[in-house]
Amino acid sequence: MRSLNTGKNLLHWLASVDEDGIAWLHLQTDGKSVNVLTHAVMAELESLVVQLEASEDLTGVAMLSGKPGGFVYGADIHEFETLKTADNVANHMLFVHGLFNRIEALPVPSCVGVDGIAVGGGLEIALVFDRLFVTSSPKTKLGFPEVNLGIMPGYGGTGRAYGRIGTKAVLDMMLTGRPVGSKDAIASGLADEMVDSADDLAVAMRAWMLSCNGAKPARSQRETTADANAISAARERYLKRARADHTPAPFAIIDHVATFGDDAAAMSAGEMGIFPELMVGDADGE
Numbered sequence: 001m002r003s004l005n006t007g008k009n010l011l012h013w014l015a016s017v018d019e020d021g022i023a024w025l026h027l028q029t030d031g032k033s034v035n036v037l038t039h040a041v042m043a044e045l046e047s048l049v050v051q052l053e054a055s056e057d058l059t060g061v062a063m064l065s066g067k068p069g070g071f072v073y074g075a076d077i078h079e080f081e082t083l084k085t086a087d088n089v090a091n092h093m094l095f096v097h098g099l100f101n102r103i104e105a106l107p108v109p110s111c112v113g114v115d116g117i118a119v120g121g122g123l124e125i126a127l128v129f130d131r132l133f134v135t136s137s138p139k140t141k142l143g144f145p146e147v148n149l150g151i152m153p154g155y156g157g158t159g160r161a162y163g164r165i166g167t168k169a170v171l172d173m174m175l176t177g178r179p180v181g182s183k184d185a186i187a188s189g190l191a192d193e194m195v196d197s198a199d200d201l202a203v204a205m206r207a208w209m210l211s212c213n214g215a216k217p218a219r220s221q222r223e224t225t226a227d228a229n230a231i232s233a234a235r236e237r238y239l240k241r242a243r244a245d246h247t248p249a250p251f252a253i254i255d256h257v258a259t260f261g262d263d264a265a266a267m268s269a270g271e272m273g274i275f276p277e278l279m280v281g282d283a284d285g286e
Helices: 039-054 086-104 121-126 157-165 167-176 182-188 198-211 228-239 248-260 264-273 275-280
Strands: 013-017 022-027 060-065 110-114 117-119 131-135 141-143 193-195
Touching (some): 013 039, 022 198, 060 198, 086 275, 157 248, 157 264, 167 228, 167 248, 248 264, 264 275
Parallel strands (some): 022 060
16 A cells, blocks of 8 residues: 655545555545535645546545545535635636546546435535445435525536436435435435445445456436426426525526536536526525
C-alpha cells in the first residue's frame, strides 16, 4: 500500500494505492462530526484527481467514508450562504461539475461504498462512480432533500440519477425530498449492489474492480426521452396547489427533467442554468 502523493498535507482525505493498483479514497471531513462537502474538501479532491489522471498503473478507483455510520450528508449549506450572487454560485458549480466529470471520465472502473446517509451532494458524488454499493443497514438512506430548502440538486445529480432510474422515480425523489432505503435503491437501479455491513463494502468493491480487469464498464441511459405521462402526473400531483412565485423549485425541477430527458449528461449540465437563481432567489420560504 502506497500513499497517493499530491504534494500537499491532506486534512480531509486519506488516499492510497494498494498492491492491485486500486486507489482508495477515504473522506473524513476535518472538524466535522459527519462528512460534508466543504469547499476545502473539494479542493483536496481536485488535487487527488490530478494524481489519478496522471497515474498509468491504476486498475480502479474506490471511495468510502472514513467516518463510521454515515457516508456524506451533502454540501455545506453554510458555505453556500456565503455565495451572495448567482454568478458566485455558478462559478462554484462550474468547478464542482468539472471535477465530478473528470472523476466520471477516469479510464479505469470506479466504485463507491455507502453505509448510512448519502443525501444531497453526498448522493451526487456517489453517482459519479461507475458502480454504487450500499449496505443493508436500515440507516442507509439515499436522497435529494434540496426541495425542502427551495432548491434542487446542483452537482450533476439530476441527470446522473435520471440516467439510472428514469423519469417517474427521479421526479418522486426530487419533489418529495424523501430518501430511499437500500432495497428500494437496488430495485430502482439507483444503487447496484448490496452487502450486509460496512465491513463488507471494501471486499465486495475490490472483487468487482478486479473482475473488470481494468476495463471501464459501459452504462446506458434507462430512458431515451422523458416519460410524458410521468411528467404530466407530476405536474398534477405536485403543482396543482403550488405557486411558482412562492415555491419555484418544484416547477423548475419538472421543467428541467422534461427539457433534458433525451440526454442525461445535458440534464446534469443544465443545472447550471437553474440552480444559481433558485439558490439566491427571493421567493417566499427561501
